[in-house]
Each structure stands twice: as C-alpha cells, then as structure tokens.
Amino acid sequence: MSQTSAHITLTSLSFAWPDGTGVFDDFDLAVGPGRTGLIGLNGSGKSTLLRLVSGELTPSAGSVRTVGDVARLPQNLVLDTGLRVDEVLGIADTRAALHAIEAGDVGEEHFAAVGDDWDVEERARAALDQLGLGAVDLDRTIGQVSGGEGVLLKLAALLLARPGVLLLDEPTNNLDLHGRRRLYDAVDAWQGVLVVVSHDRELLERVDQIADLRDGGVAWYGGNFSAYQEALAVEQEAAERMVRVAEADVQRQKRELADAQVKLARRKRYGQKMYESKREPKIVMGARKRAAQVSAGKHRTMHTEKLSEARERLDEAVEAVRDDEEIRIELPRTTVHPGREVLRLRALELAHGAGALGDLEIRGPERIALVGRNGAGKTTLLRTLAGELEPVAGESETLVPSRFLPQRLDVLDDALSVADNVARYAPDATNNQVRARLARFLFKGARADQPAGTLSGGERFRASLAALLLAEPAPQLLMLDEPTNNLDLASVRKLTAALEAYEGALVVASHDVPFLESLGITRWLLLDGGLRTTSAEEVREALARG
Structure with a gap:
C-alpha cells in the first residue's frame, strides 16, 4: 500500500486506566498523510493516544481504524543490551539466511526467509548512514552503543519497515545536535502519516499542522508551531476581550435587577398606602394588588434570568481563556558562598570507557553546562559525581549536600x-x-x-x-541529566524560571542548547575524551560536526 493513502481514524473512543482514571471519553480523531505535531499539557494523554493507535492499548469503547502498517517509537525506549544491531533492525533472520546461501547452503528455507529482500544489508546500512550511524556494525550489541544511538537504531528499524503510519513520541530525547539534525532530515523526507509528540521547537517547526490535545478533545491549527502560536495568540486576545464584555454584561444585569427591585419596592409601598387610605373600593384595590404581584414576579424573573444567562456567557468566555496550571518549583534557597568549594575531581578516570578527565573544581554557585556527543560519558560522569558509580581511578568528592535527577x-x-x-x-x-x-x-x-x-x-x-527537593538536607549542588526530555513547553519555561532562581551550584547535562543558554550558564564543559572549557558557539559547531 502506498504511504500517501494511509490514514488514522478514531471514532467515539473511550479509555480509562485500571484504577478508573479516565483519559478519553467519546473522542474522535482523523489524521491523513502529512506531518502532524501532537501537543498538549503533561498528562493530557498524548502518549496514551499513540499507544491506542498502535494497538498497544485497547479502548474501552469506540474504534481505532488505521489504513497502512503502524510503527511507533516510544518515549522511554528500553532495548535489551544483549541484542545485536541487526536484531533491533529486524533483519537478523533474513541476513542469516542470506549469509547461508552465500556460503553455499541452498536450503529452501533460506530462500523463503530472504524472499525478495536480497539487498537487505545494503538497505540497512543506508538507513543507518542516513541517521549518522554508518560506523555502527550490524554485529555490535546494544550494550556497546549510547542511549541516543539506541533511539536512532530503533528509528532506523522503523524506516526499514516502511510503515504507512509512523508515530514518534518525544524522539529527540537523548539525541545530541548531530542526531537531532539527522532525525529532522528523516522527518522532512517522510511521505506517509507522521504523528510526532515533542517539546522540541525546531522539530515542531517542520510539521504541516498542529493538533492541540486539550480537555479531552483536539483543536487543529494549520502550519508549523510558529503559525500555531500566532493563531493561538489571536484566539486568546479575542477570548480575553469576550471575558471583558461578558463581565460588563453581568455587572449591567446586576444593576438592572437591583433597579427593578427598588421600583417594585416603591410600587409595593404605594399600593399599601392606597389600601390603608381606602381611596378606592376594596375589590378594585385587591385586583390591582394581585395584578401588581404578578407583574412584579414576571419582572423579577425576567431580570434574574437575564443575570443568570449573563453569568453563563461569562463562564463560557472564561473557559475559552487558557490559564494552564504550571509546576511551581520552589527550589531551596540555599546560598553557596562564591569562594566555597563545592565539587573536587582529582585525576578522575571514568568507567565504561568514558576516559580520563583529570582535575576539576567547582566553587560557589557556578552554573555548569555539561555537553558532548551521545556516548561521550555525560551520564557516566554525573552518576560518578552522585556516588552511584566508582571511578576507574582518581577521586570525586562533593563537599556540600547534593541531589541527582537521572535521565531515566x-x-x-x-x-x-x-x-x-x-x-x-x-x-x-x-x-x-x-x-x-x-x-x-x-x-x-x-x-x-x-x-x-x-x-x-x-x-x-x-x-x-x-x-528529591523535599528530601533533607536541601541540595546546595543540583545535578540534572537531560531534565527537559519529558516536559511540555509550558513546563520547560517554568523549570527554566525555577532554575534561574536557584542559589546553589548547578550542573546540567543537556543537548538542548537554547535551554542551557536560558539558565545563565557560567561555564561550558565539553566532554570529548576529556573535559575542556568551551563556549555555546563552539558547542553548537562541535556537536553539529559530529
């Protein structure tokens, strides 16, 4: 089947977790060929939706229909470290049969396994080369590649399968700039249905449309993320204007109701006075009183209903204005004196082949960006600093209370x-x-x-x-490994603001250079066979060069 005829249709779909937590109720979605960016707040159901489309989860009601084979790259990819690269790519059996035939074994089962896929190795190497993995041998094991390379290997496997529908869940997690650019190229070249969940602005700039998952429904916006932001800004401006109009209407209806009640009270007092003075026959005054009561009741009901309707319009207008809750991270205000030694490395040599780093000192509230290619050893270094790994040689000593938030x-x-x-x-x-x-x-x-x-x-x-932050003692050294990997864009902004206010020493390993630049980094450390001080500009160039 042609990739251009593939599509996804979800009809009246409902899904809840076993504990009863609802995610979708009578949900509809239709996605055709092209690149769709699926965005939404954390917990809105983006990953769950991709799992439902791929068949990993089953809806409690409704239907999921896909035309074309479906392949999904999960957000938290875990691969068996003992697997070979060709097994991850899904070509191990075909490749083994091909080698057997080349060695002279003409068994029928080998030809059946190969089928028409005689160029399987060439296509596999081309897919690996497309993603910057040309040096990765098909016989290597997953334990010999980095986490970022593992993500790209799984993506290569999906591309080799040529599915009609490709689902990517935070695919840039763990990828350095070099890997991200390879991924961007693959996304640009995709011809079928592509749905990507991501907080990566540059990736979202490459989609054809944005699907905003919110309050159990989807709002569609044509164009890339910048076009979405412009359209949303116009919507929100109009929504806020409607709130102001609705608020003014509520106040007007309150005044009119109050005025009506004053007039009715005056009429009541006048009628009572006329009754007491007996200027008209009793039967006439009684009829007039009853008519006044009926009129007063209708008048009061009318104004009360108008006020109620005005309040409903205000509620609707307020709901249209986005006031998304964001995490309020209150990091401990633990000041570190500028001259105080926080971290000391002496002749340090890391495990897992990450190499010798030599000496390093961090003093006071320094803000360190730790950067480097996938597999350079950033996570190994942070785990060593946190005391989770023993160095091969040398010593690592933290001299203040510290906390480590790992990538996984x-x-x-x-x-x-x-x-x-x-x-x-x-x-x-x-x-x-x-x-x-x-x-x-x-x-x-x-x-x-x-x-x-x-x-x-x-x-x-x-x-x-x-x-980690509630633990005692509060950290004066905070170490974060790819902290933006699983955050929505609103939460990334809030995290940035929180880290800007943090008064302790900060070490952040990340491939997200714009995020690092927003933190007020005081020193950039490039891990590349050793540690050396560099700059943001040099980091971008070095990572892009690969």
Whole structure:
C-alpha cells in the first residue's frame, strides 16, 4: 500500500486506566498523510493516544481504524543490551539466511526467509548512514552503543519497515545536535502519516499542522508551531476581550435587577398606602394588588434570568481563556558562598570507557553546562559525581549536600503512590507537608495517590523532582541529566524560571542548547575524551560536526 493513502481514524473512543482514571471519553480523531505535531499539557494523554493507535492499548469503547502498517517509537525506549544491531533492525533472520546461501547452503528455507529482500544489508546500512550511524556494525550489541544511538537504531528499524503510519513520541530525547539534525532530515523526507509528540521547537517547526490535545478533545491549527502560536495568540486576545464584555454584561444585569427591585419596592409601598387610605373600593384595590404581584414576579424573573444567562456567557468566555496550571518549583534557597568549594575531581578516570578527565573544581554557585556527543560519558560522569558509580581511578568528592535527577527518572518505586514515594525521601515530614509540596507540582488530592507506574513522562519528572527537593538536607549542588526530555513547553519555561532562581551550584547535562543558554550558564564543559572549557558557539559547531 502506498504511504500517501494511509490514514488514522478514531471514532467515539473511550479509555480509562485500571484504577478508573479516565483519559478519553467519546473522542474522535482523523489524521491523513502529512506531518502532524501532537501537543498538549503533561498528562493530557498524548502518549496514551499513540499507544491506542498502535494497538498497544485497547479502548474501552469506540474504534481505532488505521489504513497502512503502524510503527511507533516510544518515549522511554528500553532495548535489551544483549541484542545485536541487526536484531533491533529486524533483519537478523533474513541476513542469516542470506549469509547461508552465500556460503553455499541452498536450503529452501533460506530462500523463503530472504524472499525478495536480497539487498537487505545494503538497505540497512543506508538507513543507518542516513541517521549518522554508518560506523555502527550490524554485529555490535546494544550494550556497546549510547542511549541516543539506541533511539536512532530503533528509528532506523522503523524506516526499514516502511510503515504507512509512523508515530514518534518525544524522539529527540537523548539525541545530541548531530542526531537531532539527522532525525529532522528523516522527518522532512517522510511521505506517509507522521504523528510526532515533542517539546522540541525546531522539530515542531517542520510539521504541516498542529493538533492541540486539550480537555479531552483536539483543536487543529494549520502550519508549523510558529503559525500555531500566532493563531493561538489571536484566539486568546479575542477570548480575553469576550471575558471583558461578558463581565460588563453581568455587572449591567446586576444593576438592572437591583433597579427593578427598588421600583417594585416603591410600587409595593404605594399600593399599601392606597389600601390603608381606602381611596378606592376594596375589590378594585385587591385586583390591582394581585395584578401588581404578578407583574412584579414576571419582572423579577425576567431580570434574574437575564443575570443568570449573563453569568453563563461569562463562564463560557472564561473557559475559552487558557490559564494552564504550571509546576511551581520552589527550589531551596540555599546560598553557596562564591569562594566555597563545592565539587573536587582529582585525576578522575571514568568507567565504561568514558576516559580520563583529570582535575576539576567547582566553587560557589557556578552554573555548569555539561555537553558532548551521545556516548561521550555525560551520564557516566554525573552518576560518578552522585556516588552511584566508582571511578576507574582518581577521586570525586562533593563537599556540600547534593541531589541527582537521572535521565531515566528511576528514583521512584512504580508500585507506590506519588505521595508514598515522596515520603520515602522525607521520613520526618508529616503527611500534610508531603501533600502541600506535591500540590505545588500539580499533584493535588487524589492525584497524589496515583501509582507512580501510571504517570506520564512529564508527571514522572515532576514527582521525581518533588521527591528529591523535599528530601533533607536541601541540595546546595543540583545535578540534572537531560531534565527537559519529558516536559511540555509550558513546563520547560517554568523549570527554566525555577532554575534561574536557584542559589546553589548547578550542573546540567543537556543537548538542548537554547535551554542551557536560558539558565545563565557560567561555564561550558565539553566532554570529548576529556573535559575542556568551551563556549555555546563552539558547542553548537562541535556537536553539529559530529
């Protein structure tokens, strides 16, 4: 089937998690060929939607119909480190049969396994080369490649399968600039249905349309992310104008109701006075009184209904204005004196072949950006600094309280609730203190009792960060490994603001150079067979060159 005839149709779809948490209810969606950027707040159901389309999850009601084979790149890719590259690419059996034939074994089963795919190795190497993995041998194991290379290998496998529908969930996570540009090229060249969930602005600039998942429905915007932002700004300006109009109408209706009540009270007093003076026959005054009461009741009802309708219009107008809750990260205000030594490395040599780094000192509230290609050893270095890995040689010493938020966000116990996970890190904190802190991270009420294993990527980040920051003592050295990987764009902005206000020392490993630049970095360290001080401009050039 041609990629250009593929499409996705979801009709009256409903889905809830086993604990009863609803995600979709009577949801409809239709996506045809082209590049669609799927955006929305963390927890809105973006990843769940892709899993439903791919068939990994089954809706409780409604239908999912896809024309064309479906392939999905998951957000948190986990590959068996013992697998060979050709197994990840899905060509191991075909390749083995091909080699057997080349070696002289003409068994019928080998020809059946090969079919028409005689150029499988050439196509595989071409796919790897397209993604910058030309040097990766098909017989290597996954344990010998970096996390970013693993993502690109899985993408290469999907491209080799030539599906009609390609679903990418945060595909730039763990990719350096070189890898991201290879991914961008692959996205630009895609001919079928492509749905991509991402917080990467540059990737979203390459889509044909934006699908904004919000409040259980989808709003469509033609064009890329910049066009979406412009259209949304116009919408919000109009919505805010409607709120002002509706508020003025409510106030006017309140005044008219109050005026009507004053007039009715005057009429009542006048009628009572006429009745007491007996200027007219009793039967006439009684009839006039009853007519006045009926008229007053209708008048009061009319103004009350008008006020109610005005309030409903105001409620509708307010709902149209976006006031998305964002995480309120209140990092501990622990000042580090400029002259105080925070971290010391002496003749350090890292495990896993990351190499010798030599000496390094961090003093005071320095803000260090740790950058380098995939596989350079950034995560290995941070894990060594955090005490999770022993160095091959030398020493690493942190001289202040520190916290480390790993890239895989594996600080949580999936079987425990969010609140119980946080309580593990702060055993002396009361239940109310734990829940008050979680509320700042948008885990309010029953959300704090949600099992960690059911959280979305962004929710897991928030819960992990809350756990580390509630722990005592508060960190004067904060180490973050790719912290923006699973955050929506609103949360990235909030995280940036929070880290800007942090008064301790900061070490951040990230491939997101614009994010790093927004943090007020004081020193850029490039990890490339050693540690050397560099600049943002040199980092961009070095990572792009590969």
